[in-house]
Amino acid sequence: MHPFSYxxxxxxxxAVQAASEGACFIAxxxxxxxxxxxxxxxxxxxxxxxxxxxxTLEPLPNGGLRIGALMRNADLAAxxxxxxxxxxxxxxLMAGASPQLRNMATTGGNLMQRTRCYYFYDTATPCNKRExxxxxxxxxxxxxxxxxLGASEHCIAVHPSDMCVALAALxxxxxxxxxxxxxxxxxxxxxxxxxxxxxxxxxxxxxxLILNVELxxxxxxxxxxxxxxxxxxxxxFALVSVAAAMNLNNAGRITEARIALGGVAHKPWRLxxxxxxxxxxxxxxxxxxxxxxxxxxxxxxxxxNRFKIELAHRAIRRALAQAAGRTPQSQVNKRVPSPRSxx
Numbered sequence: 001m002h003p004f005s006y007x008x009x010x011x012x013x014x015a016v017q018a019a020s021e022g023a024c025f026i027a028x029x030x031x032x033x034x035x036x037x038x039x040x041x042x043x044x045x046x047x048x049x050x051x052x053x054x055x056t057l058e059p060l061p062n063g064g065l066r067i068g069a070l071m072r073n074a075d076l077a078a079x080x081x082x083x084x085x086x087x088x089x090x091x092x093l094m095a096g097a098s099p100q101l102r103n104m105a106t107t108g109g110n111l112m113q114r115t116r117c118y119y120f121y122d123t124a125t126p127c128n129k130r131e132x133x134x135x136x137x138x139x140x141x142x143x144x145x146x147x148x149l150g151a152s153e154h155c156i157a158v159h160p161s162d163m164c165v166a167l168a169a170l171x172x173x174x175x176x177x178x179x180x181x182x183x184x185x186x187x188x189x190x191x192x193x194x195x196x197x198x199x200x201x202x203x204x205x206x207x208x209l210i211l212n213v214e215l216x217x218x219x220x221x222x223x224x225x226x227x228x229x230x231x232x233x234x235x236x237f238a239l240v241s242v243a244a245a246m247n248l249n250n251a252g253r254i255t256e257a258r259i260a261l262g263g264v265a266h267k268p269w270r271l272x273x274x275x276x277x278x279x280x281x282x283x284x285x286x287x288x289x290x291x292x293x294x295x296x297x298x299x300x301x302x303x304x305n306r307f308k309i310e311l312a313h314r315a316i317r318r319a320l321a322q323a324a325g326r327t328p329q330s331q332v333n334k335r336v337p338s339p340r341s342x343x
Contacts, residue, residue, distance in 0.1 A: 001039070002036075002039065002042045002044075003044075004036075004043055004044055004045060005044065006046045007045070007046070008048040008050075008051060009048060009051070010051065010052075011052070012052055012209065012211075015049050015209055016177060016179060016207065016209055019178075019207045019208070019209060020178075022044070022206075023043070024043035025209065026046045026048055026049070027070055027106045027108065027109050028072070028104035029104070030097070030101050030109065031113050031114060035114060039123050053068075054070040054108075054211060055070040055071045055075075055106075057079055057082075060214060064214055064216045064217045065081060065082075065085070067214075068212050069106060069107050069108030069212055069213070070108065072103060072105065072106060073096070073106070073107070073163065074093075074099065077090045077093035077094050086170065086221070087224060087328070088166050088169065088170065088219070088245055088328075089219075091166075091329070092226045093162065095162045095226060095241070096161070096163060107213055108213075110161050110163045111164060111174065111202070111213070112202070112210075114129075114201060115129065115159065115160060116145070116237055117138055118141075119141065128155050128199065129157060132198075132199045136156065136198075138156050138302070139153070139156055143156065143301075143302035143303050143305045144239075144305055145158065145305070146158060146302055147264060147265050147266060148296075148301055148312070149298060149299050150266055151194065151266070151300075152198070154194055154197075155194035156302055158263055158264060159191060160237045160238075162226070162228060162238065162262060164187075165226075165242075165268045166226060166260070167213065167268075168187055168188060168268035168270050169243040169244070169245055169258040169268075169270065170215055170220075170245070171186075171216055172187040172214060172215055172216075173187060173213070173214045174190050174212075175211045176204060176211060177208065177209055178205055178209070182211070185203060187213075188268075188270060189203060190203060191203075191267030192266070192267060194266045220245035220247065222326060223246045223247060223248060223323045224245040224323050225244050225320075225322035225328040226241070226243050226328070227241065227242045227319040228329075229263075229311060237263065238263035239308060240264060240311050240312045240315045241262035241263050242315045243258070243319075244316075244319040244322070245258045245259075245323055246278065246324065248283070252283075253282055254279055255279065255280075259275060259316065259320065261316070263308075264299075264308060264312055274294040275291075277294060278320075283320070283325075288316065292312070292316040293313075295312075296309055296313055
């Protein structure tokens, strides 16, 4: 680990000023410290933002909720308002990491996670995300965990967060502040695909600070499921994850639907065209399969990760069936239950 200076910010203005001078923020540090230990990240100046009062949960006039950027993942998952009104988010949080990490990790830090690509962490190998223009060793290498959607010739890494998949499905908004003032970023525009600049994981500027994340009033508390498929039943990143949510009318037809994928792309993957296929229909495997076809229509493999496409197809159908049947995936025993039968 390279030498660095450390200071504690006492105000948002001070933190933003430090960032504009090249400082790096640290809160829970659950990802940043790993990167520093591996010499992937080498910040010269760390600014601790844990004392800025951004760890609250507040109601919004429109019926939604505002989550402070420094609210810990464990506290957010256990909060009565989140469990009752946004159980999809609570389940996604509980599916991620370990209890120890959830006790430290923050909402804003979760959004800023870097990829867990083997080659990104291995400083002995070329990596466009780590050093732009050096090449992508993952292409043609060991690709089992890598992207099947939205990849480019410069990067095939995936975004690792569980929380972000749920926030994408819930249509959250990220509020940030920088030297030029505040701005709001729709969640689907916060993370980005690699394109020819994979070193940029998101659209946040280096001198901006995440203040909070806002949730709309609609939380899909009745019909939802977060399904995470991984190599181990706990403490593992998703090979494929699915956040599925819907509303049904009295006739049993779907009036609103959301579905987002994790573990398959450089950002949470969501397509409005796929969700539109569900509207006006009764839940059923034929419709669910059509949705999966559209979500994965541009999927392509990189050798070792070919299995992910079929795995994602099955996971989409299963998660939608769980949401329709009000049998959400348990985050306690993590076994995948058989959904209620849908024709």
